Amino acid sequence: MALEHAILVSLLEQPGSGYELARRFDRSIGYFWTATHQQIYRVLRRMERDGWVEVRDVPQDGRPDKKVYSVAPPGHTALSDWLAEPVEPESVRHSLAVKIRGAAFGDPAGLIAETERHREVHAERLARYLAGEQRDFPESAELDAGQRLQHVVLRGGIAYERMTLDWLDDVLATLRRLGGAPEPH
Amino acid sequence: MALEHAILVSLLEQPGSGYELARRFDRSIGYFWTATHQQIYRVLRRMERDGWVEVRDVPQDGRPDKKVYSVAPPGHTALSDWLAEPVEPESVRHSLAVKIRGAAFGDPAGLIAETERHREVHAERLARYLAGEQRDFPESAELDAGQRLQHVVLRGGIAYERMTLDWLDDVLATLRRLGGAPEPH
């Protein structure tokens, strides 16, 4: 239910095409809400039908035409309404945790490589977030309300990745102790 | 794709009915993978059809019959196969974060109550996890491999809730500073 609202927020920050939105959902907005281009196109069409967004066809030379979407007043109203109503806190979904518990009935040592792979992915994400923070929110900068809100969300992503890295180290230590492979890296 | 494997893990830990599984998905397993009873019944029927689980009808007096499921050898094999193949790390989905960024185009102060509500939910979850830890993993206890793995997963849940609480405090401070409502708590 939040995808349309995430799109509204993104389009309010900056109008753009479905393709551009899909790229933003790989960065920025995607830090806390993911979507593929197929989902985005589908929802954009529905939002256009409902009058939440407006389209402007932008011809480009040497490239396919671009449909630039922007938020129409009813879309802005819909976003405000949604902001005012409560949403349930999401629960985590972590298939690696399922695997860890499943390892009791399989091969715990076999999970070490998988856990290390996850650790690398999260380390990369953290590095990306930290680079973004340095770039967009340098110390001693005067920030407006929107930037402060963006920054606090980014700090959430950073905290999440740091916590996850620590936990994965804990998992690795636990798996190594079980498997009798005492080499810590 | 992980629901069937989460069910296999849960049934290996302890055979049970669809209803009992649904209750476990509200606790324990549900700390890192959620499912409603409708999903569970649907998947159980498919798993039974594929020979992954076996059913035993248990008549009960004064209550509806119970279908007690347990893992059959092909199910055990399927779980082992899944454990050996890589899964992609999940991305976070946090609609509150969407709201926070959306607040730049709405009413930031209006989000304070919502954020406090989320904070309470996470504080309760943390308390529940900590109580479970004290109950199931007391210090100085000898733990077998399965228990150690369960414990490290629970520690992940605890770390997640602690991190989230800290972040929500950060969010609240940010929102209060924006709104000019300097009352902390």
Place this chain on the structure above:
DNA sequence: TCGGCCATGTAACACGTTACATGATTCT
């Protein structure tokens, strides 16, 4: 008597994923 728990299910719909399709441009 009323709500909650035990126990299973159907139906309809929304959301998310994967595969496929097209076609020009730009970079290596």
Place this chain on the structure above:
DNA sequence: AGAATCATGTAACGTGTTACATGGCCGA
């Protein structure tokens, strides 16, 4: 020559959510 990027889409399928349905027991 081949791969990546820009740009939009269809089709099929699988997963997740919501509403509804049944029916007896137990405790307040």
